[in-house]
Amino acid sequence: MAVMVSLSRTQLLRLSSLQAPNVPNSRKVDICRLSVGKSRSRGGILRSSTLVAESRISGIARASSEQWGEGAMATATAGEVAAGVIVGAGRVGQAFEKMGGGRDIVVRRGETVPEDSAGPIFVCTRNDVxxxxxxxxPASRRGDLVFIQNGMLEPWLESKGLGDATQVLVYFAVAKLGDPPLDGKTDTNPEGLTAATGKWAKATAARLHSAGLSCKVLDAEEFKKPMLEKLIWICAFMLVGARHPGATVGVVEKEHRKEVEDLINELAGAAEAEKQLKFDAGIVDRLCAYARSVAHFPTAVKEFEWRNGWFYEISRRALESGKSDPCPLHTAWLKEIGVVKS
Known part of the structure; x- marks a missing residue:
């Protein structure tokens, strides 16, 4: 007996992803026929239920119809990885997808997040998009966005009404497409530095733990200091490296230690004053230890608006109000490499 069933666009995308993971979503929903074939024993007892999908792009795919129970693909019990949506198919996006075991929807450039999807929406893209x-x-799903970008996102998130959005402080690296992520554990923080806060923080941590990566779950207040430390790290090491063309993060830490120490301390002081907080002792040692763990990283001042631009704006406001520049080294070196005008 064949029984016709109606599946949502989200369910079609998940089913077709099993057979054609690299095909755009606009083609995955080109499903010709869906039916449930049921075979019964002589006594009329249901023996099996198989969902069959015939698609122009993937041929025939089979999966247990029990998978399509309401919410089954987006709800995880304790210890499982919650299925969701991944925006972006680059190095990090693919790594997140592998952690999900193929149960996630992947949204690529030009595509939209399905309104009937569920679970966390991991945004694995550049800041500028x-x-x-x-x-x-969809407006109803924006509270489920999970931002994993580097930089100061706080003002932008607040401007979008997303001040409570889930954020992830990423201290792991994916060298190239398909490579497993490498945890940025250091000699000062062997437990790992990656952290998450917000609605989907626990689900994010569970996903990362499934790949052997560390991830702490913090509340919004606890998240502020490590977020600012990561911002200081990327601003300081990238700027000092840019002053010495070709220098990697490791070269900066080893050969230009005094420069990067001075800049870290300067930026830390400005961040403390701006956010009315106090960093724990040893910030220079922590950030230099992380630099040693990713010594091969190249250096360049990028995404200025989201990174060094936050500190430059603090300097600009101070100077315009007749005060001294709280980040004179930072300002001078940005001018030296031509990122801002002299």
């Missing part, structure tokens, strides 16, 4: 990603996400 975040506005487009939010616009491509």
């Amino acid at each position: 975040l506005g487009t990603i939010v616009d491509a996400t």
Whole structure:
């Protein structure tokens, strides 16, 4: 006996992803026929239930119809990885997808997040397309966005009404497409530095733990200091490296230690004053230890608005109000490499 069933676009995308993971979503939903074939024993007892999908792109795919129970693909019990949506198919996006065991929906450039999807929405893209990603996400789902980008996101998130969004402080690296992520554990923090906060923080930690990566779950207040430390790290090491063309993060830490120490301390002081907090002792040692763990990373000042631009704005406001520049080294070196005008 064949029984016709109606599946949502989200369910079609998940089913077709099993057979054609690299095909755009716009083609995955080109399903010709869906039916449930049921075979019964002589006594009329249901023996099996198989969902069959015939698609122009993937031929025939079979999966247990029990998978399509309401919410089954987006709800995880304790110890499981919650299925969700992954925006972006680059190095980090693919790594997140592998952690999900193929149960996630992957949204690529130009596609929208399905309104009937569920679970966390991991945004694995560059900062400069975040506005487009939010616009491509239904309003009812924007509270499920999980941002894993580097930099100071706080002002931008607040401007979008997403001040409580889940954020992940990433201290792992994916060298190239398909490679497993490497945890950025250091000699000062062997327990790991990656952290998450917000609605989907626990689900994010469970996903990362499934791949052997560390991830702490912090509340919003606890998250502030490590987030600022990571911002200081990327701003300081990238800027000092840019002053010495070709220098990697490891070269900066080893050969230009005094420069990067001075800049870290300067930026830390400005961040403490701006956010009314106090960093734990040993910030220079912690950030230099992380640099040693990713010594091969190249250096360049990028995504200025989201990184060094936050500190430069603090300097600009101070100077305009007649005060001294709280980040004179930072300002001078940005001018030296031509990122800002002299």
